[in-house]
Amino acid sequence: MSNNWFRRLLLSYLPIFFIVTTILFFIFFQIFNEQNRREALKANEFLASQVTQYLDNSxxxxxxxxxREILTNSNLKNYFSVSGSEDVxxxxxxxKVIDELKIEYPLIDSVYLVRYSDNTVFSNGKAMPIHDFPDATFIEDSRSRDEQKWVGARSFKAFPSQTAEQVITIVRNAANGRGLVVANVELNTLRKSIMQMYDPEFTFVNIYNRAGGSLWNNGMPEDHIMSGPTLASKTAAASGEVFSEFTSSYSGWKVQTGLNNGKIVKFALQFYNIWFIFAAGVVLVGVAWVVYVTRRNYKPIQQIVTLIQTVSSQKPSALNYGKENEFRFIHTTLERMIDQTRQYQEEHEENLILQKKVxxxxxxxxxxxxxxxxxxANMSRFKLPELEHRWAVLVVEMDRYDVFEAEYHQQDQALLKFVLSSILQESARxxxxxxxxxxxxxxxxxAILWLPETEHSEEMEARLxxxxxxxxxxxLNFTVTIGVGRVAVDLRGLRASLKEAVHALEYKAxxxxxRIIPCSDVPNSTNDVYEFxxxxxxxxxxxxxxxxxWEQHFERLFKQIRQSVLSRQEIMNxxxxxxxxxNREFAELPQEYKETWAAIFTPLLPRLEGWETLDDLRELCxxxxxxxxxxxxxxxxxxKHRSHILExxxxxxxxxxxxDLSxxxxxxxxxxxxxxxxxxxKDELGEKFxxxxxxxxxxxxxxxxxxxxKAIQEISEEVGYTNYNxxxxxxxxxxxMAPSDYRKAM
Known part of the structure; x- marks a missing residue:
């Protein structure tokens, strides 16, 4: 007998073995890399938090x-109050004030004072006109805009002959707008302080300002830095992987940390040869084991073949009988499998819509x-266009949904919702x-809307x-409100666009x-909690x-909410x-007042969850x-005595x-x-006399x-206090605070 089956089994097992071995290799390296990545991620998160904390604190x-010096230092106030020859x-x-600042905070590179009364700049012990000062352009920009916390990075030099240095700057108005105090922190000094926290050979730290520019690269986005010393830092950052990112709540700057990939690869390759030799040995042992198992498993097959050959030498009637029973069993089994496959196919067709939705x-x-x-593969499976260009997410919300549910039967509701989605698809086509x-x-x-890469895509979206x-x-007999997210070019942007569209609908109230509410048109809320x-x-x-x-105050409150343009959540807050x-006020009143409050507002609270517009909420309240x-x-x-207490x-x-009032x-x-x-x-007014x-x-x-x-002593007597203390x-x-401090603060 030929060893055909043996060779077939052997050739059948070996590919599976190699596939499994390859998968094990892949899993090992994946686990190894992931473990290293997690450890590096923890270390980088701690480093990023420390750098962010150090920056914020400094x-x-x-x-x-x-x-504090601006508000409390009399010498500084006196400087801004005088001008010309009086200011020696x-x-x-x-x-002295500037020197004290530099001594107390070594990070400060320079401080200069700008006085508007005579348009002079006081720097390094000298006063000069603003237009002669090298930083005149920055002063004019700062004078024409609101105060900012920290501006950077930028070039600064105190004298025209001096080499410009990269600094970040804090600008503060002084003496009620009569001048500026400008303090510069040299970026090189700041960077050296931060570099003491990590090893640059293995780790990199990048800091970006509010505009997205790197502080180490002159405040410009990294794709604009093409040469010079900053090119090295750019290359290091580009060759590394960002592991952690923190955004400062104070300055708004973003801190990114990560590892230089070259070191990680070098570390991993040190173990590659050892692991490869070990894996090769495992492969050889596996091949020998497969040959042994194949030979062992081949014996029952050989016995079955011998038995079939023995049966085939019997009488035809017996052979036919045996074959008929076997084929009937096989035929019955195949028919059952085909029926199950058809049933599974039908269930698959029914679940395809649900799978598409998931x-x-x-x-x-x-x-x-x-x-x-x-x-x-999934886009092709559901016969959808490829996500290759630009898209925007739309969120369509049905207005007055409670009325819609009350007016239409459940089947009609499903049909009308299908009509809503069909109309949107027809408008897109x-x-x-x-x-x-x-x-x-x-x-x-x-909804995901595909947008062409044209200059008029926004107009097309608005028309649609x-x-x-x-x-x-x-x-239709009802309306909808549409929230629109920004245009996205990748999956992360697509998900962000969804959040923006949902956020835009928060202002529907x-x-x-x-109406259509694009996220770009959502106004900034002016949530003045003090006025509320x-x-x-x-x-x-x-x-x-x-x-x-009380009704006037009630109307005023809702007018303030409307003018502040709050979102639904802010309104509910x-x-x-x-x-x-x-609750706090009624807790101090007699029991009958508490019971009245509870009896009225306990059933009202569940109804406050279903309001849709601010007018609805106002009517309920x-x-x-x-x-x-x-x-x-x-x-x-x-x-009793209610009229007396009011009187x-x-x-x-x-x-x-x-x-004498007591x-x-x-x-x-x-x-x-x-x-x-x-x-x-206490009972009627809720407070003591x-x-x-x-x-x-x-x-x-x-x-x-x-x-x-008026003098504070005179005011105290005028309001009924004969004793100033x-x-x-x-x-x-x-x-x-004391009355004198209050007047100064005002």
Whole structure:
């Protein structure tokens, strides 16, 4: 008998063995590299955090010191107050201030003062006109723009003959805008300080300013640095891999750290030869083992072949019987497998839509990373255009979705959603492009829009979306609002575009429905928490006192929200802040007030999650507040001496300047027991008599200090304090600083 089967088995096993061995090689090196990468990543994260902390602490300390000198140093103030021949002594004192700054902070390379009154610059002990100073252009730029924290990197020299140095600069206005204090930190000194934290042979550290320029490369983006010393740093950074990145919350600078790949490769190759010899030995042992196993497994096959040859020598009837039974079994098995395959095929066709949707979400939300080959294979599998050029993400949100659910049956809802996505695809085809849209939730339709590489792609996108809204308004009885992300050229940009589109829809509450909201057109929110708190406090106090002016404060609060152009989340935060104030204020009131608050707003809170526009939220809140005001009015009218306490409160507001005003004085005036009067203040007004009186006096004192030049002693007597020490102590307790310090700060 020939050894045909033996050779077949041998040739069948060997490829599998080599494939498995190759995979093991790959897995080993992958694990080895990944382990090294993780360790390097941890070290680089720590290094990046330390560099960022060092930069923040150093620059913030310098900034704070400069600002403190501007605000507190009388010599510096005196320098900016004089001009011309009067500034000799002032200049000497200014030199002392500058020298003290340099001594205290060695990172400071130079400091010069700019005085607007005579347009001079004081640097290195000399005064010169601004136009003769080498840094005149920078001074003019700083004078015409708002203050910045740190500017860099830039070239600076104090004298025309001096060699320019690379510095970063802090510019601060001095003496109420009468001049500038400019402090320069030399980048070379800063870099040497940072290089003490790491070994440049193995690690690199790059720092980028807000504009994306490297501080070590003259503040320019790295692709513009082509020669000179900076070329070496550029090459080092380009040959290395960025392992960690931190952005400073103070300066906004970005710190990147990583390893130089040359060292990693050299380290890995040291073990390659040893591992290769060991792996070759394993391969030889494996080949011998496969030959042995093949020979061993060949014996049962040989026995089966011999048995078949023995059976084939029997009578034909017996042979036919045996073959018939075997083929029937094989035939039955194959039919069952074919039926199962057909069933699996049908299930695959049914699940293809779901798989496409899952792939869409993974692609946009970044829950899975795709290689280039995997991405192309999936795009081809679902018959989608290749992601080769430029795209933008659209998020279409149905307006008034609760009304939509109430008006249409579930089947009709599914049909109308299909119509919405079909209209979008039709609008895209009309503009000569393509769009991939999927419903990721009941209310949101996500879409990827392919954009051609032309100058008019943005106009085409605007036409497409406008046409889409027009068609919806023409054919359907509801509207949608569209959030649009920026144009992307890779998967990371695509996912960022999705976040921008979702963020743009956050402003639908203020900007309105049935519109297109590009992320580039989203206005900057001016979330003035102090003004909100002030209005909320007035609203709560007015509601607590059943003062009808509470509706004016309520309308003012929502007007402030609308003018500040807040996102939905910021609006909800403001409303939660309002409710927190109510909870705190009502916690101090009698039990019946607490029960009234709970009975009205407990059922209202779930409804506040479903509002869509600011007007919806306003109506919901206004409804609850009106009911609360009505019930509180009923409660307060029934309480004894309510009219008395309001009358007394009004009397305090009109006569708080009376130095004899006290609790006993009021009890004699209104014929009420002092202890009971004190309790009425606490129950009805929520604060003690003394606190109310001091509050009115201190507020009036602050107003007089802001609007008049009266002496503080005179102001204290005018607001009802005959003893200045008492006024000083009360002012400090309320405001947090002495009256004289408050006037200076103002």
């Amino acid at each position: 620059l913030r300390s310098i900034d704070f010191k400069v600002l 002594y002032a200049g000497i004192q200014a030199v 792939f869409f979400q993974e692609l946009l939300e970044g829950t899975r990373d795709y290689s280039g080959h995997e991405l192309s 009309h503009e000569g492009t393509d769009v991939w849209a999927e419903w990721v939730s009941e209310q949101w339709l996500y 979306l406008t046409d889409y809204l027009d068609r919806i308004g023409q054919y 203020v900007l309105g429905t049935n 708190l002030k209005t909320i406090s007035l609203l709560v106090q007015a509601m607590r006192l059943s003062d009808e002016v 403001t409303v939660q802040l309002l409710f927190q104030h109510y 206004l409804e609850g507040f009106r009911e609360l005001a009505r019930q509180m009015q009923s409660l307060q009218c029934s309480r 007394i409160r009004k009397y305090i507001e009109e006569h708080y300047t009376n130095p 609790l006993n004085y009021l009890s004699d005036l209104f014929d009420i027991n002092p202890k009971y009067l004190s309790k009425l203040f 003394v606190d109310l009186l001091i509050s009115h006096r201190i507020e009036k004192a602050k107003q007089l200090m802001q609007e008049t030049d 008492s006024f000083n102590r009360a002012f400090k307790n309320v405001v947090g």
